[in-house]
Amino acid sequence: MNDRNIIQTTCPYCGVGCGISALVNEQDHQVKILGDKSHPANFGKLCSKGSALGETVELKGRLLQPKLYGRDAGWAEALDLVAGSFINTIEKYGPDAVAIYGSGQLLTEDYYVANKLMKGFIGSGNMDTNSRLCMSSSVAGHKRAFGSDTVPGCYDDYEQAGMIILIGSNTAWCHPVSFQRIRAAKEANPALKIVVIDPRRTSSCDIADLHLPLAIGSDTILFNGLLFFLSQQNALNQAYIDAHTEGFSEALNAATISCNTLEQVAAQCKLDIDDLQCFYQWFASHEKVMSLYSQGVNQSSSGTDKVNAIINCHLATGRIGNPGTGPFSLTGQPNAMGGREVGGLSNQLAAHMDFSRTDDIERVAQFWGADNIASKPGLAAVELFDAIYDGKVKAVWIMGTNPVVSLPDADKAIQALQRCDFVVVSDCIAKTDTTALAHVLLPALGWSEKDGTVTNSERCISRQRALFHPAGDAKPDWWIISEVARRMGFEQAFHYRNASEIFREHAALSGFENNAGQRLRDFDISTLAKISQHDYDHLQPVQWPVNQAYPQGRARLFDDGQFFTASGKAQFIAIEPRPPVNLPDKNYPLILNTGRLRDQWHTMTRTAIAAKLNQHRPEPFVEVHPIDAQRYALLPNTLAVIESQWGSMIARVQITDSQQQGNLFVPMHWTGQYASRGRMGALVNPVVDPVSRQPESKHTPVLIKAYRPVWQGFILSRRELTVTDSEYWVKIKGEQFYRYELAGETLPEDWRSSVRKNLGIITAENAQWQEYQDPGKGNYRAALIVDNQLETVIFITAGNHLPERNWLTSLFVKPQIETRERMALLTGMPPLGVPDVGIIVCACFNVGEKTIRAAIKEKGLKTHQEVGICLKAGTNCGSCVPEIKALL
């Protein structure tokens, strides 16, 4: 490989938006991933997920051809069918009977075209996106306070801040490269105070001076309390309030009514009063405060109020727009921000214009040459799927999202799509829980083939560049949408030949009637409206606005105290705290909280392909506080059923006091592709915030009880098997093997024939079986060796004891299996003298827990840095440092 094969692109996962230098080997379809040292989001650093991208570009499992009602088809037929069905539905039932449900994982160009088609030309507002489940409370909160959806600050502020508050954000796992930057800032400046506000003690607490484990949903009380405290302590910036804001006294009044003593706030938030006071005092005494927040704030029935309660405190102290200060919404998806720029939410129109102003509607209609533009907002995600369920929306096109996993009340979403007349899904992966329900499947390019732009949390626009030629018949999303639009009769408006044409149009719209002097709209990249193909191809990361006043982009907004409201002043919002909707009761006494794991991305369609990323947390689990575990008779590592009024799941019990009593936590990632009963969305409360329409994903009343299968076991197999007939199964891809965790409710008469027959395990001529059966105890163990390599191991028991999987799994990468290993196989334990690495802690360098423990003990290691020097663990992305510290 030489320099010519190095392509600069952007990571397709989180909103940090890290730059990647990809060393491409087109011939072998392989790519080596390195951090791009010149990219301002990461300066060369990557986390475990970004580093493992090379393992996800394989073509196995990709959707490579259009499929119509289950059969392969060509593009022309597929596009005609989609266009024809949409036209027929619109003719019969009107434009609001069709919808597009998009995603913050589409590129800006894709997103722009989808939105333009639905709102501009079909004439319905029914284009919404998974960002409704993600950022819509932030969008709504920003608009209420600033008159625009503006993230004022930037990553450089981390180093300049005196205090950083992480609110409802597990930054260590969800924005790892930003977290490493904050950690480094703290190491360089130990006076930097870090406060984590999260009901759970997460890995992000590793660098915290203070952790406030507040009651779920009580953030508005906490920040109202802070506003009142600041006024009591004379810690307000009255000059700023007077000059640049409106509505302060109403906001303070509301705070005074609801949250006027520390005791009251502490009791309602279930916090220690000294900790609360400490936080308030630190906030009062630090001039440079940043509030970083994410889904613990947004995903709530009072999400928008939470956002404004936080912003209120920044406005009251004038801490916004200047280095090291400000509220900072950490965006989730790689292009959550780009989606907002093009107007992907059903209440938005385009280029930060929305349906609330008729002059916006006229302006966009004029720019697009659209005489049929929608005039009112469309349905928001949860309501959209309700409307599909009710038969009001009859044709839907889903792009780049997996709603039957990620929506609340997700079983209802399945039923909705089952009832729907016409379901189109564009995805790059063939088998997902949502593609399973599609009438038409359209193959989209994957990350490594796509070409366009994304915008990260700090408003930085970066290029994603194609590393490989398109796989199979896959096409860019913008192309697919444009082709359908043209077939629907909108030839003129969708005549795009490449992504840069779309980008230029998008940039031009942002500047259209947006004269800098008039301060109409924050989003303005008009300088890029005439960008040449060459310059687009070489576009370097740039933070919007990029206009006449700021041709090189702008790091911070609001430094001049000017906002995009009618008066030019920021608005305080009076917050009346409300409890979450649907509280626990005697039937459903616990609260289910949901969220993310370090090494998986959402519904696992891509991260679960990388064996490396499946090691950290291989199975769906539920975190339970020790007292709750006792109360509900749950033992560690056994299975439990969790039920809400909407649905149920099964997960492995993990008992931990990082969880509050009364709360459970499950990861959001597992789907029907990887687990029989792991879809947590089935349980989740479908209540939405009244302003943002964002669902309450972090607060569902549930019950938990032990699940007692008749038998349980696991299979490790070099080849993929079909194991779907046991009640509980989980499939995990490993390094040259597949692991299946199983449990069932009926014992077969004979394991031997049952297992071999049902699993279709080969018995080649040169295959050697080892077997042990103890029908009395219900134990069955078997190993199959083919050509001196381990092919399959099976461990089943009607009791509780099963060996750990680590040593057995390590045998699959060995070219030959040794005699002493073969002898030990059915014990499941390594022969004497062979080390067992334990559960993998460091995914980057594959270092296991037992290896780290042994090194700590034998070499007397005292710090995570020493562990790093000795074993390399924790020295790449650093996301496992909290776990290494816990082992120390």
Ligand SMILES: Nc1nc2c(c(=O)[nH]1)N[C@H]1C(S)=C(S)[C@@H](COP(=O)(O)OP(=O)(O)OC[C@H]3O[C@@H](n4cnc5c(=O)[nH]c(N)nc54)[C@H](O)[C@@H]3O)O[C@H]1N2
């Ligand atoms: N590894 C990984 N990283 C990701 C993703 C991924 O799938 N995997 N997804 C990306 C996306 S799209 C997003 S949106 C972000 C999300 O990033 P985060 O928001 O950081 O992730 P979550 O784990 O969903 O939730 C964060 C925390 O909110 C807490 N929380 C729950 N309820 C409350 C509450 O009422 N108040 C407060 N203060 N906290 C509460 C939870 O306990 C949880 O620890 O991550 C992005 N990064």
Ligand SMILES: Nc1nc2c(c(=O)[nH]1)N[C@H]1C(S)=C(S)[C@@H](COP(=O)(O)OP(=O)(O)OC[C@H]3O[C@@H](n4cnc5c(=O)[nH]c(N)nc54)[C@H](O)[C@@H]3O)O[C@H]1N2
């Ligand atoms: N209970 C609960 N529910 C949640 C959350 C939570 O914390 N708790 N978080 C919510 C949040 S913040 C989010 S962002 C959502 C995420 O939820 P989803 O959006 O449903 O999850 P993904 O797995 O990211 O789905 C992306 C899909 O797009 C496909 N894809 C990837 N790239 C492309 C592309 O370029 N083009 C096309 N056409 N397809 C592509 C992938 O294969 C995958 O099937 O989940 C939400 N749901």
Ligand code: SF4
């Ligand atoms: S922090 Fe990790 S997942 Fe997020 S953009 Fe960077 S490398 Fe990708």
Ligand SMILES: [Mo]
């Ligand atoms: Mo998200």
